[in-house]
Amino acid sequence: MITRLPPGPSLPALTQTWRYWRSPAEFVRRCHEEFGARFTVRLWPFGTVVVLADPDDVKSLVRSDPSVFQAGRANSFGEMVLGRESVFVIDDEEHSRTRALMMPAFHGKAVRDQVELMREITTANLASWPVGEPMEALPQMQAISLEIISRNVMGIDDSALKEQVQEAVLRLLRTGSVFDVLPGHDRFPSLHPGRLKRRRMRARADALLRRQISAHRADPRLAERTDVLAMLLRASEAEGGWMSDANICDQLITLLLAGHETTATGLAWCLERLVRHPEVLAEAQRAADTDDDAYLDAVIKEALRCRPVVPDVGRKLSRDADFAGYRLPKGTSVWPSIALLHSSAESFPDPGAFRPERFLERGAMADWVPFGIGNRRCLGATFAQVESRVVMRELLRHFEFEPTDAPGEDVKARHVTQVPAGFATVTVRRRDAA
């Protein structure tokens, strides 16, 4: 007889929830040890969640019907900040259409055209780094990433407006709360001052972005502009103007938020790992000096493997469905666990070691999924990898990083990302040659 759900802890949902929220990574790891590569947990407010750690299951999920295994539905916690029409929270036809319209701005050539700008922004930021004393690298990386993504997305010429938008976006991000995942979280905002504040922040960001949209529309050079906003306006126009300004604002906010916090965190982890592995650090420095992009890319990939910025991705069932020999009821969430997939000794021998060479020895690795999977795979994956390479290269060319034998920084959950608990504290010295 077909069981409805894979096995999992028999503890009351409340106890599971408490253990999960206390330490998500630890809870999931223990369940994996006890129940294997496919297990069911009951977590408030998500409900029944089937966690997947078997690469074959993840491949089956990629082949499954996205209108049944819905990502937008699973991501609905993002609605209050990103907006109801954000590509992250919608599904089906609406999702494919919106994504197709945004995608060209993040293809190889469009991203390569941004390299010089990325380099300039990074070197300008490095000028203010304190030398010879411990410094938290994460906030610096956020400043670099936010500047890069806002210039790329909005192509803003007016620097006062750009700073206002950046400030509004950061304030909006800070209003995000773990309670956003609650069902019906947006229904009674007046009972929750935090949510009212978030609405105000979002309205402020929208007003600024609408000013930018109007400026773009009035720009006689709109046809030649290469920023994402210009591309969206042109593409929408070509399809009869189906994207309203409110819709465009949702996509811009999504890109600004999704595009800076994640990349900055990946870069911070890269530094946190490098200063604890002096031989890799020396090799990375050589690679930066000799334009050995393959090695720098391997360092970035290895950091994203062993410290994934996003630990898992979600899909939610719109109806009962068969999956991997089980009958999963409507409403079940299915979470491929990036963290568990990346720590599999079968896919990545000696998974605890920080060894970029593994990405040079083998070509593409199907089990390496820091950017998610299938038709929802991160829209900015190429952008993020190119940006990370440019920033790392500049950092290593300008600075020497002091190695440390301090224990690795703990993993701390922040919004949907996992950041280094000490914000990647490093000590740098300027290199004479830089």
Ligand code: HEM
């Ligand atoms: C190291 C940096 C980054 C990481 C680790 C990352 C990771 C992810 C992950 C795991 C997802 C969910 C995929 C899924 O559900 O299967 C995602 C979605 C997304 N990311 Fe990223 N991301 C990064 C950088 C970026 C950048 C730079 C941008 C924009 C420029 C971006 C824009 C998006 C968007 C728009 C989505 C939603 C795609 C959709 O639902 O169709 N991300 N990202």
